[in-house]
Amino acid sequence: MGNGGTWLPYVTGGLAMGELHAWDALTPASGNAFRTGWTVGAGVETALSQNWTFKLEYLYMDLGTAQLFNIVPSVPETVSFDANVIRAGFNYKFWDAGPPPPPILHK
Numbered sequence: 001m002g003n004g005g006t007w008l009p010y011v012t013g014g015l016a017m018g019e020l021h022a023w024d025a026l027t028p029a030s031g032n033a034f035r036t037g038w039t040v041g042a043g044v045e046t047a048l049s050q051n052w053t054f055k056l057e058y059l060y061m062d063l064g065t066a067q068l069f070n071i072v073p074s075v076p077e078t079v080s081f082d083a084n085v086i087r088a089g090f091n092y093k094f095w096d097a098g099p100p101p102p103p104i105l106h107k
Contacts, residue, residue: 006046013040016061022068022079031068035081038062043087051093059085
């Protein structure tokens, strides 16, 4: 990655966590559950200057299914959660890594 419009494509993945909250609109039943799951995605990043970069990223997250409450006894109400996320952002490096190495020229 460097100045002049060079783009760095990347893939990412790992652990995802979240608090699920659900309720039934017909009854006063509701419930919460903290869930762990997974995420996977890809993106691109480019340098805008020596310290600033810009990135565009897509993530898919899945926190699975959780039983959150029962409206009718022995009939569990379950909630599943998955999401598609598109993020754009700017990053700032607080340290100076120095100038990039000169390009290697082949004859």
